[in-house]
Amino acid sequence: MRHLTIKDHLFESQLFLGRTVAAVALVVVMIAVLVSRLIYLQIISHEHYITRSEDNRVKVVPLPPTRGLIYDRNGVLLAENLPAYSLEVIPEQAGDIEETIAKLRKVVEIRDADLERFRKQFHQKRRFEGIPLRFRLSDEEVARFAINRHRFPGVDIVARLARHYPLGETLVHAVGYVGRISERDLAGLDERAYSGTTHIGKIGVEKSYEKALHGEVAFQPVEINAQGRTLRALERAAPVPGDDLYLTVDASLQKAAADALGDYRGSIVAIDPNNGDVLAFVSNPGYDPNLFVNGIEPRAYNVLRKSKSRPLFNRALRGQYPPGSTLKPFVGLAGLEYGVLTASHKVFCPGYFSLPGDERRYRDWKRSGHGPVDLEMALAQSCDVYFYELALHLGIERIHSYLAQFGFGERSGIDIGGETTGLLPSKEWKRRARKLPWFPGETLITGIGQGFTLTSPLQLAAATGVLGTYGKRFQPRIVRALRHAGQGAPQSLQPKELAPVPISDREHWDDVISGMVHVVHGPRGTARRVGAGAKYRFAGKTGTAQVFGLGEEEEYEADKIAAHLRDHSLFIAFGPVETPRIAVAVIAENGGSGSHVAAPIARKVLDHYLVKE
16 A cells, blocks of 8 residues: 655745745855955955056066276276176076087086086076076187077077276285175175175275275066066166276386286385375285186185285285384384484494393394494494394383384274284283283394384385374375266365374484485495485385394304295385375395395385386
């Protein structure tokens, strides 16, 4: 028997109605959510999403400025920007990169260092961006690639401006060089200000005046597609070029000084004593700064770094040498100013000096002695015994106090970094640095520029200029003028005058300068041969600084001593005597006698500057 089920139409109607209401409610809720979302996107967050949309379409591209040029005082170009050809690869167009590189190496030279740099950037850039594979292609390489261009899709020659130093190593220790921005550089840079910039000053003027030389970057909006490719520029923008710099250095004098120093390791610094302008700044040997612009090869850098001649070391700025007898004019002036002696006071020189109650003999460079000498003759003949006695009467504290006024023992403040202080010893210094008391014998050797005393060629030249101008002091400087972009004439920088050395009696300075004149123009001067035939009168002082100490009875025999242990040769001078225009300090490492090596070098520098003018 079949059972019939009677439908409940009321229940079904209510069920259907409930489902319909639920569906309608769900649709209404969803529409409400959609509408609210549209209101949020189109009204409330309109500006935000318009900006994001625009950012997806528009990209701001930095346009790096052209670096400022560097000239010498006469307009000779020292640092320029030259078009340089680089080989660039666009990975997505080049196909098999390794195969492409293998073929390229048969056309142009590609070093392992180039490949290492390329592969590093390959993983950092987008595949449609060009990556440099080789910098500074020669004209021959450019021509050779042009012929084979059809074989290398995605590879092309790109011209860019690259820093170049026409005079090479001649001025590297003053001008410095630029190099690729490193991670260490980035840590201290304003990333926005250096957007798009690849190089930065590393040493010298290039580093110290980086802000002026760099210029101001511009930001240009460009339209891009979904893949990030540039379609067109939306606005025109132009970066502000860096300032051009005019140095105080005379490139002609610099070359003459470097030629005069020849193969000697050492330094020559020449200064205009009337304003502190550095006229020559030689540190020998040097090196070619162009090697560093796009990254020097490790092998070449190791050769420079490990060289016993230390070409990377800036001797003019950082070298520390015993001044030797070149310190005697300053010690003599201290004796006069403190009233310890008069210019006519004579000291008998038997060839040695002994402290009271001490049998030790402090030898004079002339074993037979000089006999009775006054200040003028003591300077002219560089009598050690005279200055031993003078130093003993002065005492180390007065020597220290007076010489400090000339800038010994402190940085000169020159406008390039890395300068050393030198060392002007005192009792307090020795207690602090050596934990030892000061001994009288140390005062004696300080009086002849030996012992603990150390000075840089720059300090020595600056102090010599102060001596020639009767106490006037100026802060040494390398840059004398700047020319801003779009301006015709350079704007001169004012020299910075320092506190002068006080003078109690001008005749004291006359007496010391007279002794220095007799060094080169007197019949018994230690550098009389150098002064012969000069068309101007100049004042000078020879110096010979010991590299190692000799025993009391030992004699110095250069031909029996290793070259690197021979005495340093020094000479200071300024001229013309009546109106000094140049002061010079020469240090020839292990050159021996100051009169035979350093003095003739200085004469060549003086002749080039004074006779040429």
